[in-house]
Amino acid sequence: MRHAWMILPLALSLAGCVETEKVPTGAEDFGDFCSACHGLSGKGDGEGAAALARKPADLTQLSAKNGGVFPGTRVMAKIWGYTGVAPGRQDSASPMPEFGPLLQGELVPYDGGDGIPTPTPLRLVQIADYLKTLQE
Ligand code: HEC
Numbered sequence: 001m002r003h004a005w006m007i008l009p010l011a012l013s014l015a016g017c018v019e020t021e022k023v024p025t026g027a028e029d030f031g032d033f034c035s036a037c038h039g040l041s042g043k044g045d046g047e048g049a050a051a052l053a054r055k056p057a058d059l060t061q062l063s064a065k066n067g068g069v070f071p072g073t074r075v076m077a078k079i080w081g082y083t084g085v086a087p088g089r090q091d092s093a094s095p096m097p098e099f100g101p102l103l104q105g106e107l108v109p110y111d112g113g114d115g116i117p118t119p120t121p122l123r124l125v126q127i128a129d130y131l132k133t134l135q136e
Contacts, residue, residue: 023105026130029123033099034059042134052095063135070132072112080124102127 042059109117
């Protein structure tokens with residue numbers, strides 16, 4: 001029995017850790033996974049951009065270039081299950097990496113604008129929502 005009492009506080013403190021572990025915000029994940037190429041502003045001027053054969057997209061103009069509507073479904077297709085080949089441009093490999101850690105965790109419904117909510121990893125949804133706030 002003595003042992004059980006020693007283990008209990010440990011178990012409680014471990015449970016506490018799991019509970020307080022925070023999911024990074026969309027802005028934080030953008031800073032960690034995207035800004036090296038796209039820049040913190042999203043304009044495509046990250047420090048890694050110069051070394052790339054293909055210029056990173058200006059992520060502040062996504063809506064402007066789409067008739068004023070944020071192209072949520074296209075953005076999600078780009079960052080989720082990313083294969084390195086842009087849709088419709090099978091010949092052109094993109095340097096964009098896959099974003100493994102962002103795919104873990106909770107799934108939430110995401111409607112990118114086509115009226116069809118799709119269960120989508122929370123952190124990707126947060127990044128898409130953050131990108132929406134960057135639109136000029
Ligand atoms: C290694 C550099 C690099 C990183 C890191 C990167 N990107 Fe990109 N991204 C690019 C390049 C280059 C393009 C343009 C070529 C293409 O479309 O694939 C691009 C294109 C895009 C597009 C397409 C824009 C359009 O007009 O459809 C989106 C959306 C995008 N990136 C979002 C992101 C997000 C969100 C992240 C972080 C989770 C990210 N990227 C991380 C290099 C990068």
